[in-house]
Amino acid sequence: xxxxxxxxxxxxxxxxxxxxxxxxxxxxxxxxxxxxxxxxxxxxxxxxxxxxxxxxxxxxxxxxxxxxxxxxxxxxxxxxxxxxxxxxxxxxxxxxxxxxxxxxxxxxxxxxxxxxxxxxxxxxxxxxxxxxxxxxxxxxxxxxxxxxxxxxxxxxxxxxxxxxxxxxxxxxxxxxxxxxxxxxxxxxxxxxxxxxxxxxxxxxxxxxxxxxxxxxxxxxxxxxxxxxxxxxxxxxxxxxxxxxxxxxxxxxxxxxxxxxxxxxxxxxxxxxxxxxxxxxxxxxxxxxxxxxxxxxxxxxxxxxxxxxxxxxxxxxxxxxxxxxxxxxxxxxxxxxxxxxxxxxxxxxxxxxxxxxxxxxxxxxxxxxxxxxxxxxxxxxxxxxxxxxxxxxxxxxxxxxxxxxxxxxxxxxxxxxxxxxxxxxxxxxxxxxxxxxxxxxxxxxxxxxxxxxxxxxxxxxxxxxxxxxxxxxxxxxxxxxxxxxxxxxxxxxxxxxxxxxxxxxxxxxxxxxxxxxxxxxxxxxxxxxxxxxxxxxxxxxxxxxxxxxxxxxxxxxxxxxxxxxxxxxxxxxxxxxxxxxxxxxxxxxxxxxxxxxxxxxxxxxxxxxxxxxxxxxxxxxxxxxxxxxxxxxxxxxxxxxxx
Numbered sequence: 001x002x003x004x005x006x007x008x009x010x011x012x013x014x015x016x017x018x019x020x021x022x023x024x025x026x027x028x029x030x031x032x033x034x035x036x037x038x039x040x041x042x043x044x045x046x047x048x049x050x051x052x053x054x055x056x057x058x059x060x061x062x063x064x065x066x067x068x069x070x071x072x073x074x075x076x077x078x079x080x081x082x083x084x085x086x087x088x089x090x091x092x093x094x095x096x097x098x099x100x101x102x103x104x105x106x107x108x109x110x111x112x113x114x115x116x117x118x119x120x121x122x123x124x125x126x127x128x129x130x131x132x133x134x135x136x137x138x139x140x141x142x143x144x145x146x147x148x149x150x151x152x153x154x155x156x157x158x159x160x161x162x163x164x165x166x167x168x169x170x171x172x173x174x175x176x177x178x179x180x181x182x183x184x185x186x187x188x189x190x191x192x193x194x195x196x197x198x199x200x201x202x203x204x205x206x207x208x209x210x211x212x213x214x215x216x217x218x219x220x221x222x223x224x225x226x227x228x229x230x231x232x233x234x235x236x237x238x239x240x241x242x243x244x245x246x247x248x249x250x251x252x253x254x255x256x257x258x259x260x261x262x263x264x265x266x267x268x269x270x271x272x273x274x275x276x277x278x279x280x281x282x283x284x285x286x287x288x289x290x291x292x293x294x295x296x297x298x299x300x301x302x303x304x305x306x307x308x309x310x311x312x313x314x315x316x317x318x319x320x321x322x323x324x325x326x327x328x329x330x331x332x333x334x335x336x337x338x339x340x341x342x343x344x345x346x347x348x349x350x351x352x353x354x355x356x357x358x359x360x361x362x363x364x365x366x367x368x369x370x371x372x373x374x375x376x377x378x379x380x381x382x383x384x385x386x387x388x389x390x391x392x393x394x395x396x397x398x399x400x401x402x403x404x405x406x407x408x409x410x411x412x413x414x415x416x417x418x419x420x421x422x423x424x425x426x427x428x429x430x431x432x433x434x435x436x437x438x439x440x441x442x443x444x445x446x447x448x449x450x451x452x453x454x455x456x457x458x459x460x461x462x463x464x465x466x467x468x469x470x471x472x473x474x475x476x477x478x479x480x481x482x483x484x485x486x487x488x489x490x491x492x493x494x495x496x497x498x499x500x501x502x503x504x505x506x507x508x509x510x511x512x513x514x515x516x517x518x519x520x521x522x523x524x525x526x527x528x529x530x531x532x533x534x535x536x537x538x539x540x541x542x543x544x545x546x547x548x549x550x551x552x553x554x555x556x557x558x559x560x561x562x563x564x565x566x567x568x569x570x571x572x573x574x575x576x577x578x579x580x581x582x583x584x585x586x587x588x589x590x591x592x593x594x595x596x597x598x599x600x601x602x603x604x605x606x607x608x609x610x611x612x613x614x615x616x617x618x619x620x621x622x623x624x625x626x627x628x629x630x631x632x633x634x635x636x637x638x639x640x641x642x
Contacts (some may be wrong), residue, residue: 004131005124008170011135013122026053026119029137032169039141040175041412046077046148051139053119057147058156063108065157068097070257071320073160075285076149080177081253082229083167084150084285086185087160088255089227096225099131100124100189101159123166126191128408129358129484134166141174149174172412182229182253184409184455186340190227193341193404193486195458200233200335205328215278215327219259221339228256230282233335247292248333254282257322260313264304280330281313284321291323291333343402343488354402354488357495361388362482363474376477377451378427378442383477389438390470391431392487392495394463397554401463402488403428405449405472406456407481423475424483425451426459431469432520432569434551438498439469451475465554466566469498503571515571519546519579521599522567523553524630526583529560529594539586540594544568546579555586581629597629 007013009031020027032038034051054061070088075081090097098104102124110116119138124131140161141148150164167188168174183194197214204211222228234240234251242250258281265275284290295301297318302310313324325333343354363374375383394401405426410419427448431439446468449457472485487495503515523542537558544551544566551568570579582596 005133006130008132008134013120013133013135016135017118017120020118020120021116024115026117027137028119028139029135029169032136032165034139034141037413038168038173041173041417042175045175046141046143048143049141049148050143052142052145053138054140054156054158057140057142057145060111061109061156061158063101063104063157063159063162065152065154068094068159070255070283071322072152072154072157073285074151074153076147076151079179080150080164081285082180082182083164083177083185084160085229085253085255085283086182086189086227087150087163088257088283088285089186089229090189092257093225093227096190096227100163102133104159121162121166123163125167125170125188127170127188128406128482129360129486131191132170134170136162136166136169138162140165171409172418176412176418181454182231183338183340186227186229186338187406187456190340190342192226193343193402193458193488194456195339195341195460197337197339198335199331199337204331211328211331212278214331215259218256218280218327218337218339219261221341222256222259224344225342227340228259229338229340230254230256230330230334231336232333243289244333246333247290247296249284249289252284254284254334257281257283258313262305262313263309265306278327279324280327281322281324283323286321288321290321291325293325293329295324295326295329297323341402352490355490355492357392357485357487357489357493359390359485359487359495359497360482361390361472361485361497363388363480365478365480372478374474374478374480376479377425377473377475378445378448378471380477384471384473385438385440385442387471387473389498390472390485390487390495391435391467391498392470392489392493393467394465394489394493395491397465398462399465399490401461401493402486403449403459403461403470404456404486406484406486408483409455421453421455422479422481423451423453424473425449425457425475426470426472426485428459428461429469429471431467432551432567433467433553434549434568435467435469436498436500437503438501440501443469513573515573517572517575519570519572520567521546521551521570521579521581523564523581525561525563525565526629527561529562529583538592538594540583541586542566543582543584544579545582546570547572547574547577583629595629 011031016027036044039049068091070091072091073084073087075084090100100123102122107121120135121138122133122135124133147161150160152160168177171177183196186192187194202210204214218228231253232248232250240251244250260279261276262279263276290296297316302315343356344352345354345356365374366372372383372386373388375386378384403426405424407422407424412418425448428446430444430446446463447459447461449459470485472483487493505514521544523544526540529538529540537560539555539557540562541555542553542564547570549570553564553566556562556564579599580596583594585592585594
């Protein structure tokens, strides 16, 4: 992973450190100076800030004191509980924090060789499809010799303050971390994909089956190393950080630090009875103010759990901001849940392996309006189809597909201010199996994401075998920005951008001819088919042929009345040439022909559903093998019509 890390601002950590060691000076970062430009982009919110190095703040500074823990972090004077909550989750995952804090042993203070210390650190964050290495110096903002932003329980533990400074540098300044998004930080720490779930919008409280399914998903994400956060939505400014009677705080991000099925009972009874309770543990970044309901730290419910089970859970009664709840109470109290999945692409893993397609694109304007690639959402009917288009295949009868669209984050400076995210989203349309040119008419929409002004949007969808086109768009037309599209499937999806509007004209088209007609054949179903050599069902599939080009549908298992719903698109040089639709029965040894329909000449007059007889090519026993195939044939005389 580290071989592909990109330097930020062309600052090479090891070269800069060696230079400082040779000169016997401490590093001072010119790109993130110790002044207000690094603190604020609007106005000076905090007065009397002094930038100090760790050795001037405390004795014997270290990156880590007694290891790294989610209990280390406490939020400071900037409203970045979202970042601190993400850091709390990160601290519980050693493989993850070692990516963010690379070579931490080499970066740690060496008390035996103090002359090697150069006041320079570096951290890695995932941004817009690549890992970025951020170099910082160790000067930290303080007031009265106390850190004013993120800090640890131990005054001489510096990892969280230094990680926060590197993240602030990436964002532009500390103030840019005020009021951010936990999902963004989780992705930046992992390179994963964040799935937001609105608990208040779904019926998780009363629908036990739905709640159980969600718990299994949360448990799977946690057990496979993912990071999770949650919050209670604040509907007004007055609601922000308002403490509820149950002890929870509105408008405040909590880190999920554990997810378990907790065994109830004591001794052997617990094992024979096997009663388990779905439980989830959270931590308040403030390090205090906990849930005070059932299963809170000192509640009597814990008497139902054996001492050994409580020890396995790390159960304490300290006011440290960490507490357990039942998942049912969790769904009642919290409104938003964010799961950051670590997408496993390793073929050596025992867990599910995903195939990842990463594509970069941009919404752009052009002097020729037809060449614009910023058409806005589908509400803008005249321009929607001008958006970038990406095609991918689902190659299994049904597959879970994950799609994530991310817009490029704008750097925050005092000059430019904090740039707002665009409202973005995407639609997915099912298209012809042989589609390889851009769409110019809308087809069947199978799904769409929400449109929201967040850095990324996510969709998880079970999709049937076929070919699909994704339209990543801004909500409003005419807006420009770069974006990153990530598509995850079980088998390679051959995802790529559709850039051509029509077949290209080459030196060969003058001799061989150029398409004069575009025809779309849509086969819906076949009825009344007969099994040829044995009783029972068949495994029929359709082949659509035109001018030597074929489109083949997947086989439908064990049926004589298949619902195909398969489309083919043909750019035809010879409008008089026939289009042939054949039905075959799939067989392990040799496929069996079941009949065909021949559409002779220019079929532009067939604009609706037709019932045509299937006939055996040999014209023998046609009464036994005939059936009815339902066709929809759409034709166009211009290439831009399909």
